Amino acid sequence: MSARSAAIQKWIIPLVVLAAWEASGRAGALPRYLSYPSVILAALWEAAADGELAQAVLASVYRVSAGFVLGTAAGLIVGVSAGLARGVRNFFDPLVSALFAVPKIAFLPVFLLLFGLGHASKIAIVGFSSFFPVFIASRHAVLSVDKTLLWAARNMGTPPRTMFFRVVIPAAAPQLLAGVRIGLAHAFVVLFAAELIGSHAGLTNLITEGENAARFDLMLAGIVAFAMLGFASDRLLLALRRRVLKGQLVGTEEQSAP
Amino acid sequence: MNVRLHRLVAQWYSIPLLLALWQIAVSSGLIESRLLPSVATVGGTLVAELADGALLYHTAVTLGRALAGFFLAALIGVPFAAAMARSSLFRNLFEPVFFFGYPVPKIALFPVFTYVFGFGTSSKVAFTFLECLYPIVVTSYFGFRGLDSRLIWVARNFGAGRLTVLRRVIVPAALPAIFSGLRVALPVSLIVVVLTEMIGDSIGLGYYITVWGTRFAFQNVYAAIVVIGACGFALDQALLVLRRRIVHWQKEPPR
Secondary structure, eight states, X not given: OOHHHHHHHHHHHHHHHHHHHHHHHHTTOSOGGGOOHHHHHHHHHHHHHTTHHHXXXXXXXXXXXXXXXXXXXXXXXXXHHHHHOHHHHHHHHHHHHHHTTSOGGGGHHHHHHHHOSSHXXXXXXXXXXXXXXXXXXXXXXXXXXXHHHHHHHHHTTOOHHHIIIIIIHHHHHHHXXXXXXXXXXHHHHHHHHHHHHSOSSXXXXXXXXXXXXXXXXXXXXXXXXXXXXXXXHHHHHHHHHHHHTGXXXXXXXXXXXX | OHHHHHHHHHHHTHHHHHHHHHHHHHHTTSSOTTTSOOHHHHHHHHHHHHHHSHHHHHHHHHHHHHHHHHHHHHHHHHHHHHHHHHOHHHHHHHHHHHHHHTTXXXXXXXXXXXXXXXXXXXXXXXXXXXXXXXXXXXXXXXXXXXXXXXXXXXXXXXXXXXXXXXXXXXXXHHHHHHHHHHHHHHHHHHHHHHHHHHHSOSSSHHHHHHHHHHTTOHHHHHHHHHHHHHHHHHHHHHHHHHHHHHTTTSOOOOO
């Protein structure tokens, strides 16, 4: 099969779904809450024009980025230390495995009482939930650094500092970044739920407002905006990752992947 | 024996230590006990609520929903991944759906799910299905793709039919990847059900947490968190036992 027909096939499902959605929406065959693409785009445009969208996006981005950066930094520091030092590992391992399967959002009532309904409680819960995957991945990444590399470097008299920055971190980088990526996914999920349950700003607010006013096009516009935000941040992280890992991706399948 | 005891203490001391610190901080009045009820209070509430049956009921609801969504996703997702890996038409059709859909925070769609499926169990199960489907399909897809083609050639050379090849070569070779996908998806199912129950429901552990949280009865919130943690742990262990039986030729990867 030629590359061209493969490329065409890849577009079939998205295009057919969009076209069917639009057509049946225009024909009035769909329930009102599903709206249809062109109306949703118009609503998105409307929200963008009166500044409501920018405000909502700013609030959400502020929360998710502050929380994610804090949680990821903590996860990287503690996780890498746990990988290096048995004492740290022994302290954190039981705690993390005890909390691993608990949805971090379950702590939301506690965070709401501690930090109030504003930005702080969302930042805290987003940071709290992105900490765990980053911790687990970094701990594992540092522990599984090839011992021969360490021995070789030590044999040549590498000082501990250089050892850490030039051997351990570069060797662990791919797995560290994989953990950061999972952390980002968790951050968005928790942000959405936290905003939906207790908040007065952010993209979720746009969704609930649209819902309450029976403006389903506005609700779906908020949903589309949130989904796009999550998708774009993931792509940004991947681009960053490709830069950081430039040398390490040579010869792997990923080098040529889009 | 002494060495083993020593190691056990060294590896697990942090939980009892923190619990003890917590208890001391609360009973000495350092922390307000309304926000952080003492360990003893939480334990008492946990036992009372379990005995009462209230907590058991909500746990059963949550577990039922999580497992229903998870099993649906596994039953549909694994054959789907196999089809995507073996047929290029299938792959081209669905690859964009899974690879571009993967990083999209699907939770944003939950409001639409509540409109389509209502507020009760069906919207939660449907949403859990969607959330579990992605890790299962994507991970098992790579399992089916990463197959050594020589294995299939050898089997065919020995006269194995298509069905035999599928049953005796392809599926066993992909099983480790399938299980790692399942292991990612299983805690996701629990998390997603609790999360969506917190957003809106009148039964389930998520509802239990929100309702007692708004009444500032944090001992109940913590009791529910303990139960969720225990469920997650038990489910993961059960999956590992199953994996050890089915994929007995390969050791499980560490978490």
